[in-house]
Amino acid sequence: MLTERQRMILNAIVDDYIRSAEPVGSRSISKHGGIGFSPATIRNEMADLEELGFLEQPHTSAGRIPSTQGYRYYVDHLVKVSQLGEEELARVRSHFAMRMNQMEQIIQHAAMILSNITNYTSIVLGPEMFSNSLKVFQLVPLNDRAAVAIVVTNTGHVENRTISIPPDFDVTELEKVVGILNAKLAGVPLHRLQAKLYSEVGEELGRHVEHYESIMDSLAKALETDQEHRVFLSGASNMLTQPEFKDVDKVKMILDWLDETPTLMKAFASASAGIQVRIGTENDDDAIRSCSLITASYSVDGKSLGTIGLLGPTRMDYGKVISLLDVLSKDIALGLARWYK
Amino acid sequence: MLTERQRMILNAIVDDYIRSAEPVGSRSISKHGGIGFSPATIRNEMADLEELGFLEQPHTSAGRIPSTQGYRYYVDHLVKVSQLGEEELARVRSHFAMRMNQMEQIIQHAAMILSNITNYTSIVLGPEMFSNSLKVFQLVPLNDRAAVAIVVTNTGHVENRTISIPPDFDVTELEKVVGILNAKLAGVPLHRLQAKLYSEVGEELGRHVEHYESIMDSLAKALETDQEHRVFLSGASNMLTQPEFKDVDKVKMILDWLDETPTLMKAFASASAGIQVRIGTENDDDAIRSCSLITASYSVDGKSLGTIGLLGPTRMDYGKVISLLDVLSKDIALGLARWYK
DNA sequence: GCTAGCACTCGACGCTAGCGAGTGCTAACA
DNA sequence: TGTTAGCACTCGCTAGCGTCGAGTGCTAGC
Secondary structure, eight states, X not given: OOOHHHHHHHHHHHHHHHHHOSOBOHHXXXXXXXXXXXXXXXXXXHHHHHHHTSEEOSSTTSOBEEOHHHHHHIIIIIOOOOOOOHHHXXXXXXXXXXXXXXXXXXXXXXXXXHHHHHXXXXXXXXXXXXTOBEEEEEEEESSSSEEEEEEEETTSOEEEEEXXXXXXXOGGGHHHHHHHHHHHHTXXXXXXXXXXXXXXXXXXXXXXXXXXXXXXXXXXXXXXXXXXXXXXXXXXXXXXXXXXXXXXXXXXXXXXXXXXXXXXXXXXXXXOSSEEEEEGGGSSOGGGTTEEEEEEEEEETTEEEXXXXXXXXXXXOXXXXXXXXXXXXXXXXXXXXXXXX | OOOHHHHHHHHHHHHHHHHHOSOBOHHHHHHHSSOOOOHHHHXXXXXXXXXXXXXXXXXXXXXXXXXXXXXXXXXXXXXXXXXXXHHHHHHHHHXXXXXXXOHHHHHHHHHHXXXXXXXXXXXXXXXXXXXXXXXXXXXXXXXXXXXXXXXXXTTSOEEEEEEXXXXXXXXXXXXXXXXXXXXXXXXXXXXXXXXXXXXIIHHHHHHHOTTHHHHHHHHHHHHOOOOSOOEEEEOGGGGGGSGGGOSHHHHHHHHHHXXXXXXXXXXXHTOOSSEEEEXXXXXXXXXXXXXXXXXXXXXXXXXXXXXXXXXXXXXXXXHXXXXXXXXXXXXXXXXXXXXHO
């Protein structure tokens, strides 16, 4: 649909604009774009590209800037994704070289690397635990009124909460309770724990433990793990360095959006496998209509676990970001393999 | 040192400026300050107050604004701290009414309440665990190369990390290891765990477990809990709503400062018992020289556990903030008493 | 000791002119 | 027919200038 020359010009404009954040004029394309036509010719093509919807003019007598559609075409057909520099790659590698023994550490670290290298805001969704299953359940009494319940999943994730022990319940019986729960619930997916507790474990408990009814509620609470993704943010203040966001109100909207975990998760929900790019107005949320959101899911054994993403101005360095996300999502998967075996 | 009238005028100026964020003129004090002298008289006093260092003039022919010293005097002698409204108090109470079974939930919640009510940025340091002691140690094998180590403290705090198991170590021996560790280390303060592991436990392990040397390093790692405070932030974007921070660069500095956990901890380190107010240039850190940082420590049984704080412009609503921090720090202590018995 | 009056200061705002980057169009050229 | 040179035109940006007004400091009078 576009001629070769139009593609070259569009490419040059996007590249230039990504670099400079200023509307691109025909002259600078002619000179530095590596195309070699006169400004006048470029202008004619630019007028055509604008009519086709790929470019916009902030006002007459300013240069052109890419429209959402222009960026879209650029991302789909023109961008060169091999722009990951040597030092950056080394930086990523060196970060992952340190052996981390907490899953959260890896995730959080990844978020930090992302925002540091790109100067955008990184958003990382930790692995969801919906499909994980119970490995071990444990109760540690703190005093005669409270105990810590610990749930270990098959992926080595540990959840803990404090439950209260009813006054009529004998603390020394807890061990029995734990034994029965482990025997009955080991291997059960987290989201089925509570149902199973009532349907199958209650009866068994009744056979061996006095006053077991009084502690059932506490046990149910103990098994109610939040199966949601955890969200890690890094570099939110990077937004302030972007010239398009020198308007405080706009930044405020974006930062508030970032604070709203549920909204954020919804935006990530649509992220299917692989890398996804949502440019400007393609985003459902008004607050980030002037941003691009690029996400990549990481998976172990073909099973998608979570998502990493970058939020920046539409004028993003797509080539670099895409390759970085690609590399990093694979590295995270590698790092997590330890837990997911 | 100050006459009664000067105090009243200073008080009126600070109150007015806190409300309006604009330099206060003699006329508005005379009219709305509730003092009842003519502007000219007020002007004379203002000139004196300026000479004494309590007021500043952004430029000739603008009104006065309080200097750091002015705020200091206001906070020390003039502020009325009983300004916590009914609905706000109700809001705090209702938040704490919900029973929370994770310590972190309470802390994080508190941070959210603080920033929501005040529209400033809240910073909450979770309880440090330096002086906590080991209650129970647990190892859960994930596969034959890795296991999850779980440390439960006497306060019900749970730490976990994944350790690797050396190839020559028999997984079935782990139970024995756990037994010995619990027998030897229960009640030992967290910061002494590693030392004790080598000095006392190693030998005992050697008597009962083959190849115990190979797993010592992993065990040491498992016991190396980070005893630092955890930092919870909330409402960082509130900074953007303050008129004095409409300059993007200034905000950037502050947000970056907030991101730097170590620096932040240092600023909190000096926070002794009770409520502490650091106004503008009283802060050590350049980045927040235009801010005030108000901190309050929360303690159980007279033992200080952690700190909550608010960061805002020097033009802060000190009365409200101080009373709110006072209430909240006590509520947090109450909420945590469950764990600290 | 307080206040009315007044000259003075200085930032904020609005207006205008000039500049310059960039365009669109036309005509000439290969 | 595609490309280019030339040129008039547009329009945001900036600097300069005058006006306005809030607020001051000072002086004189009550």
